[in-house]
Amino acid sequence: MELRETKLQISGEDGYSNFAFEGEDIKDQSGSGRSSLRNRNEYNGDSIHTQQGEEHLTIEQDFPKQKRSMEESELTYMKGYLEKKYDATCDFFRKHKIVVQYIIYGILLAGYLALVIAACVVNFYRALPLFVLTVVAISFVIWDYLIAKYEDQIARFLSPGGKVLNKHWFWLKWLMWILLIIAVICWLIFDTAKQGTQPLVSFGGLVLYVLLMFIFSKHPTKVSTKEIFTFILISYQIMFEVFNVDHCSLRRISVLPIVVFFSTVISMLYYIGFMQWLIRKVGWLMQVTLGSSPIESVVAAGNIFVGQTESPLLVRPYLSHLTKSELHAIMTAGFSTIAGSVLGAYISFGVSASHLLTASVMSAPASLATAKLFWPETEIPKITLKSALKMEKGDSRNLLEAASHGASSSISLVANITVNMIAFLALLAFVDSALSWLGNMFDYPQLSFEVICSYVFMPFSFMMGVDWEDSFMVGGLIGYKTFFNEFVAFQQLAKMIKLRKLAGPKFIDGVQQYISVRSETIATYALCGFANLVSLGVVIGGLTSMAPSRKGDIAGGAFRALVAGNVASFMTACIAGILSSLPMEIDCYSLLENAFNSSSPSNTTELVTCCQNLFTSTVAKNYSDILPGSLSTLNNCCLMLNSTTFNCDWVTTSF
Numbered sequence: 001m002e003l004r005e006t007k008l009q010i011s012g013e014d015g016y017s018n019f020a021f022e023g024e025d026i027k028d029q030s031g032s033g034r035s036s037l038r039n040r041n042e043y044n045g046d047s048i049h050t051q052q053g054e055e056h057l058t059i060e061q062d063f064p065k066q067k068r069s070m071e072e073s074e075l076t077y078m079k080g081y082l083e084k085k086y087d088a089t090c091d092f093f094r095k096h097k098i099v100v101q102y103i104i105y106g107i108l109l110a111g112y113l114a115l116v117i118a119a120c121v122v123n124f125y126r127a128l129p130l131f132v133l134t135v136v137a138i139s140f141v142i143w144d145y146l147i148a149k150y151e152d153q154i155a156r157f158l159s160p161g162g163k164v165l166n167k168h169w170f171w172l173k174w175l176m177w178i179l180l181i182i183a184v185i186c187w188l189i190f191d192t193a194k195q196g197t198q199p200l201v202s203f204g205g206l207v208l209y210v211l212l213m214f215i216f217s218k219h220p221t222k223v224s225t226k227e228i229f230t231f232i233l234i235s236y237q238i239m240f241e242v243f244n245v246d247h248c249s250l251r252r253i254s255v256l257p258i259v260v261f262f263s264t265v266i267s268m269l270y271y272i273g274f275m276q277w278l279i280r281k282v283g284w285l286m287q288v289t290l291g292s293s294p295i296e297s298v299v300a301a302g303n304i305f306v307g308q309t310e311s312p313l314l315v316r317p318y319l320s321h322l323t324k325s326e327l328h329a330i331m332t333a334g335f336s337t338i339a340g341s342v343l344g345a346y347i348s349f350g351v352s353a354s355h356l357l358t359a360s361v362m363s364a365p366a367s368l369a370t371a372k373l374f375w376p377e378t379e380i381p382k383i384t385l386k387s388a389l390k391m392e393k394g395d396s397r398n399l400l401e402a403a404s405h406g407a408s409s410s411i412s413l414v415a416n417i418t419v420n421m422i423a424f425l426a427l428l429a430f431v432d433s434a435l436s437w438l439g440n441m442f443d444y445p446q447l448s449f450e451v452i453c454s455y456v457f458m459p460f461s462f463m464m465g466v467d468w469e470d471s472f473m474v475g476g477l478i479g480y481k482t483f484f485n486e487f488v489a490f491q492q493l494a495k496m497i498k499l500r501k502l503a504g505p506k507f508i509d510g511v512q513q514y515i516s517v518r519s520e521t522i523a524t525y526a527l528c529g530f531a532n533l534v535s536l537g538v539v540i541g542g543l544t545s546m547a548p549s550r551k552g553d554i555a556g557g558a559f560r561a562l563v564a565g566n567v568a569s570f571m572t573a574c575i576a577g578i579l580s581s582l583p584m585e586i587d588c589y590s591l592l593e594n595a596f597n598s599s600s601p602s603n604t605t606e607l608v609t610c611c612q613n614l615f616t617s618t619v620a621k622n623y624s625d626i627l628p629g630s631l632s633t634l635n636n637c638c639l640m641l642n643s644t645t646f647n648c649d650w651v652t653t654s655f
Helices: 002-014 019-044 051-095 097-122 124-167 169-195 198-215 226-243 255-272 274-290 294-302 311-321 324-336 340-349 353-374 399-440 449-463 468-483 486-501 517-527 533-546 548-579 588-595 605-620 630-641 648-654
Strands: none
Touching (some): 124 169, 198 353, 198 548, 255 340, 311 548, 340 486, 449 517, 533 548
């Protein structure tokens, strides 16, 4: 206090002050004041709430910060340790990637083989298809491994046999021809004696179709018979097995969802590479057996699973380098097969699944055989390398994306099916109405598009082995397929199958309502293909966009390919007719009507079979769509058989 007063006095006396030193004095005074104030407060025991107190609190908070810093350093150390271990593990797997893959594949293969063996032990007959597929797949894998590693050694080992075969091929060829003719004659004699003349008609139709294709061939003198006879032998063997096993059946579901399902599954199989592997193997088999080029074989094999515009994408880089005969073969393969994505739709209609699958597979070699007969190869194919069989996986990055892509891509297919069905059925109704109006002027109001097609294609259906009374209706189905599309034709065939299973009258007012089971089978093979006028524009547009430089060749051979595609389906139908040895069919409608008119119907095998068929068809329709008069027949069958698998109480109540 004294110092301050003295200063004030000096300042007041002199009238001025030295600001530089004054600031220092003020600082010192302020500091000493704060010091004395702090001392007094500490002495009095009061708490400090000044800036110094805030600094004191800050100092106290430095301890948890140091603790967190230590924990973070420990975490950093641990993180670095884990990263080092992770990097070391990744490096180990990178170095031993192939070994690890083989171990994983070995574990999966061992598990699969264990499942196959277990299935064979439980029921070998039921597991036989799985066993055969497994053996074939393993054989292909082993063959690929041996060819990749020992191709030159295998070629040197087989070369002496090839030289001997080439040296004596002339007389061996004639010997094979003679043996083949003798075998065919013997087979015709014994088969006709056993099954009647129906298979003989189918065989004659097959020969006639081959002769017609030869007569109208582009280059008849260049035709090679190897493809035709190889196709016939392969088809006969495969279809023989199909006709001698139980026919598979799928549960009837909605048409459009199954299209989405098939599209999704195929897209997933493409992503994992299974479809490419399967197409390459099937194509290789056709190349070896039929002598077709790699491009033709791959496209024909692809048409078994995908559509006529998608399969050429497998060999898109090579399309501009193909010969005219190869282009014709590619288009024929598209016309004579159906896509796997729509195959399920036809099965859901009620058409036999086993026959549809067999027809789809057998149409591939049939298309190559017919194409080479109708347009033989006169040029030297440029693409003969194995690289022609290499295909890409696709753009999907994982399996779920592939599934999503497949489901999304089916939207256009579903929309296309829906729109085409609406358009063509409406167009068909309009054409039928116009023709009926025109026919009414000549006292023939029954005139329709189906009637015209029936008369035009009736000879072709009869040549395939269809019963004469059914050939008129099957000819109409072929007309629907050719001038509209196969979807409409299969829908009409499904209606006939439905009426037959309901055991209704075969003729109403002189008009036939359905066809026999044998005729249904032959019609299934004949209709299995995209050979119609609408697809003609689709194929020309699709292939032209992939190979613009070959536009003229594509357009010039498209119509011949359409005809060849139809004939290929007819030839598979002929082979189906040869092997179709179904028992004599029973006219259940007449049998049931006559049996229950009597006071005491006899419980014969035929009557029991007809009643059981009526029960099955009624249950399949959920007790709906019962034909007039069938309710009383159901009641009589219930009274006679006392069935436990059928709701006879419902029939009795309704009756």
